[in-house]
Amino acid sequence: KESDFFLQVSTHGISFRIQISVKELLDTDVLLKLLFHLPVNYPSTLPDISVNSDQLTRAQCMDVKEKLLEQAKKHLSEPMVHDLILWVQQHLKDVIKPSATVCNEKTTLSKETEDGIWMLLLHLDHMRAKAKYVKTVEKWASNLRLTGRLMFMGKIILILLQGDRSSIKEYLILQKTSKVDVDSSGKKCKEKMMRVLCETEVQSQHKRYNLTFEVKEYSAPEELQKEFETAGLTTIFSEFVPPLLK
Numbered sequence: 001k002e003s004d005f006f007l008q009v010s011t012h013g014i015s016f017r018i019q020i021s022v023k024e025l026l027d028t029d030v031l032l033k034l035l036f037h038l039p040v041n042y043p044s045t046l047p048d049i050s051v052n053s054d055q056l057t058r059a060q061c062m063d064v065k066e067k068l069l070e071q072a073k074k075h076l077s078e079p080m081v082h083d084l085i086l087w088v089q090q091h092l093k094d095v096i097k098p099s100a101t102v103c104n105e106k107t108t109l110s111k112e113t114e115d116g117i118w119m120l121l122l123h124l125d126h127m128r129a130k131a132k133y134v135k136t137v138e139k140w141a142s143n144l145r146l147t148g149r150l151m152f153m154g155k156i157i158l159i160l161l162q163g164d165r166s167s168i169k170e171y172l173i174l175q176k177t178s179k180v181d182v183d184s185s186g187k188k189c190k191e192k193m194m195r196v197l198c199e200t201e202v203q204s205q206h207k208r209y210n211l212t213f214e215v216k217e218y219s220a221p222e223e224l225q226k227e228f229e230t231a232g233l234t235t236i237f238s239e240f241v242p243p244l245l246k
Contacts, residue, residue: 013039020085022092030055030092032064036081043079046072048177060096062166064088067095069173117202118165119233120172121240124157125193129182134215136180141213144171149227153218156244160233161213162202172196197240221245 006017015037022030035050049072051065071087072080088095127133137150137159146163161171179188218224221241228237 011040013037013042018085020089022089032088032092034068034085034088036084038081043075044077046076047081049084056096059164059166062170064092064095066166066169067091116165117162118168119198119200119202119236120159120161120168120196121198121236122159122161122175123195123197123244124159124191126155127157127181128184133180136178138213138215140171140174146171147213149213150215151218151224151227152216153221153224156224158197158241158244160231165201168199198236 008015015035017033017035019031019033022032031053033052035052037048039045039047046069049065049068051061051068053061056064068084068088071084075083134150140146141148141161144163144167146161146167148159148161151158151160161168163171175191175194177190180191181189183189216227218227224241225234225237228234228241
């Protein structure tokens with residue numbers, strides 16, 4: 001079943017890509033490309049997993065990845081990759097609904113209304129390599145079709161995102177597991193001082209940001225407040241932002 005295998009070893013751990021064919025769905029073969037990155041202290045630490053397939057939508061790939069990570073947690077501190085590959089071969093049909101394999105505008109839209117639009121508000125402590133960090137956040141938002149703002153005011157850094165729930169979850173994983181910044185010695189490092197201030201389904205009174213993700217700088221708290229008010233997020237602002245201003 002394994003038709004493709006690629007291995008790379010580095011000081012950060014081991015990465016390998018494996019391609020498997022799963023004959024589960026409407027009797028058609030689904031070709032899954034799985035990328036595992038095993039950190040140096042694997043299996044005490046979960047692997048990073050990436051899932052791609054030409055036959056599945058991005059959302060379905062994310063669902064598969066999410067389920068694989070859930071399975072991985074059950075095997076923490078024991079070698080797990082082989083078990084995960086077997087698991088996905090046996091359970092792919094349960095993870096993705098057959099009707100959703102054909103993706104068109106209608107299915108995408110109905111999925112979005114069914115799952116609702118979600119909002120995420122993050123607080124970052126600092127950005128040392130600001131230009132690179134900002135570029136990375138913009139790229140993630142664009143790839144995951146998330147809209148919103150990356151907001152700077154004085155030393156305060158906030159990321160406000162809106163989109164479907166699976167994309168919001170995927171973004172959080174990227175933000176926590178990728179080396180987005182540098183430490184005091186200039187070495188690449190992961191974001192360890194991020195706080196999730198709020199993660200919630202967007203209510204009807206919250207206007208969805210126009211289909212853009214923008215980086216903005218504000219010179220005063222009033223400007224920042226206005227940004228939240230414009231998006232119908234006054235209560236979110238008053239609940240989570242003032243403590244940061246102190």
